[in-house]
Amino acid sequence: MIAVKIDEEAILRECKxxxxxxxxxxxADLVFWDRxxxxxxxxxxxxxxxxxxxxxxxxxxKKVGGKWLFPAKEGRQFLELWLSEQPDC
Structure with missing residues (x-):
């Protein structure tokens, strides 16, 4: 008979x-965001x-033609900074 033991915590860590x-x-696949x-x-x-x-x-x-484009990496960085600057309610 074969017995198999599974370390559930290790599997959970690996999955996460x-x-x-x-x-x-x-x-990272997105270079630009649109509106x-x-x-x-x-x-x-x-x-x-x-x-x-x-x-x-x-x-x-940047507006290209009639469409606004936002660099994804810089946009995320700005939004994180902007949120940190907002006052707590």
């Missing part, structure tokens, strides 16, 4: 690590974005 790596890879992706990533409406940080000179953006 792999999921984190995959999420980073998916995030819809920005709204999706921030869970904010377009009006809220415009009223609160769109015109901040630190927020990198």
């Amino acid at each position: 690590q792999r999921i984190t790596e995959l999420l980073k890879q998916v995030d 819809n992706e920005l709204q999706k990533r921030t869970c904010m409406s377009w009006n809220y974005i415009q009223d609160n940080f769109f015109f901040d000179p630190r927020f990198k953006k």
